[in-house]
Amino acid sequence: MILIYGLITGILFGFFLQRARVIRFDKQVGALMLKDMTIAKFMFTAILVAMVGLYFMDDLGLIQVAGRELILGAIIPGGALFGIGWALIGYCPGTGWAALGEGRIDAFFGLLGVFAGGFVYSEVYPFLRDTLFTWGNMGSPTIPEALGVNHWFIIVPLIVVVALAFRWLEKINL
Known part of the structure; x- marks a missing residue:
């Protein structure tokens, strides 16, 4: 069943990649040259949605969120x-x-x-x-663990900051 979920998730992610037009070469080059923030906005949106979903499921006891090893040499x-x-x-x-x-x-x-x-x-x-x-x-700390705060004290302000950044990027046509 996990493979089916992975397949469905992959198909949906591919659909959204195509729909957002982030697979276009000009969007890729624009992102690398910091002239088009479409890809950055798409990825930050995906990260925030995943973060909210994962920590919500963690709060419900359905999963356990754990950090990954942070090895600077890698x-x-x-x-x-x-x-x-x-x-x-x-x-x-x-x-x-x-x-x-x-x-x-x-x-x-x-x-x-x-x-x-x-x-x-x-x-x-x-x-x-x-x-x-x-x-x-x-080690493998999450940001909330490293700061010693509840994860929602990181997530909610991060959503606000990203939303404001998106608004500013739209205002300057990026």
Whole structure:
């Protein structure tokens, strides 16, 4: 059943990616050049909706929200590599799959890079695990845990700040 939920969620996410037009190459390049905030607005909306839903289910006792390990030695180079790949190809992996689904052949080559990168990563993982992935381990706190406050004291102000930021971005045509 979990696979069915994953399939449904993936289809819905792909639908919304396409509907928001964030899989268009010009939107991707505009985001990288900070000239079009459509992708940032789409992703922040998805993150906020997920955050509210997850913490609400946590409050109901249906799930347990836990932080993931924050390892700077993995996050910094991984984020840089992700950004370089996005800049070179014009798609991130998620939007690449959606663009390929629309028939955009250029996304195919980017996705080949994803698979090649995954293969290389699997080959060097033992080395990375014992070296780079040991640097800067900050544990696995969530932001509310790190600050020692109830999660809603973070979520509600964050929603307000993001909504105001969206309004400002719309006002300046971004």
